[in-house]
Amino acid sequence: MNFNKILVVLGEPNSIFSEVLFKYFNLKSFKKNKNIIILVGNKKLIFKQMMKLGYDLNINQINHIEKARKHKINLINIDYKFKKPFSKISSSSNRYIESSFKKALQLIKVNKISKLINGPISKKYFLKKKFPGITEYVGFKTDTKNPVMLIYNEKLSVVPLTTHIPLKNVVKFIEKKKIIDNIIKVDVFYKSKLKKIPKIAILGLNPHCETTDKISEEKTEIIPAINYLKKKKIKISGPFSADTFFLKKNIKKFDVVVGMYHDQVLTPIKTLFKFKAINVTVGLPFIKVTPDHGPNEEMIGKNISNPSSIIYAFKFLNKINDF
Secondary structure, three states: OEEEEEEEEOOOOOOOHHHHHHHHHOOHHHHOOOOEEEEEEOHHHHHHHHHHHOOOOOEEEOOOHHHOOOOOEEEEEOOOOOOOOOOOOOHHHHHHHHHHHHHHHHHHHHHOEEEEEEOOOOHHHHHOOOOOOHHHHHHHHOOOOOOEEEEEOOOOEEEEOOOOOOHHHHHHHOOHHHHHHHHHHHHHHHHHHOOOOOOEEEEOOOHHHOOOOOOOHHHHHHHHHHHHHHHOOOOEEEEEOHHHHOOHHHHOOOOEEEEOOHHHHHHHHHHHHOOOOEEEEEOOOOEEEEEOOOOOHHHOOOOOOOOHHHHHHHHHHHHHHOO
16 A cells, blocks of 8 residues: 555535645645645645635646655646635535546555545535435445544544434434444554554443333444454443543543444534544545534635644544554
């Protein structure tokens, strides 16, 4: 695998992603990055957005991966017609985003590149309810079954068993097989990429892991999954009640917390670490990272966005180089 190159798909053009990238490229840490960074997007758009936001950065446009240089902002151009540097998010950028992902995934396959960062996309306009999120979209494009969303911080990471689905549908996906599959993938990721045997906690679905119904998901699905994983020598504990789990005395004992639905674990992780967290898709043939912010339409073009998550993303991928 090619561990020294990172492809960056710029994603939704009307987002804060270009701004936080510009801020990163202005830092000393960019000059210390061990990887060769290659953007996949439209050069003219990037130039116009730099002008709008007041940045002066040199872009090294390339046609072949071999031409990319370390500590340069390399870019493979993708055609895109636009009128303004920033506009309202709409479906007009869909073809451009699709082309950017297609090109990046081709480059990954042909050149055996192991690292991808993607900018945010609009679930409403780009995914159009065909996929719950970008995790599932990239999984589909790479023929990957059941990719796992891991929100990573070196102190504590979380995994939602279900991602961007309506709360009323969550119970349908609480299955022993899915729990086992997700946790095994996370365990393998930590051992192979981070060289660490993770201590994993799993939360219950119901308040206090109890229910007055005849069927208890804790008894029928979660506990049997935990018992199976323990036999496989995976360090797992639970189920824990979600309402008290994220106290300091509890979270310091674990590396990963697996929750049953999106907000059960993403709300506390964002409260704890704010933008110092990244979305890692586990189970793909390469490592895919998404900064932990969306397009953030309210802050587009204002040059006031926090770049912490993209900085953390590059720091994380540098860490992979060290192993």
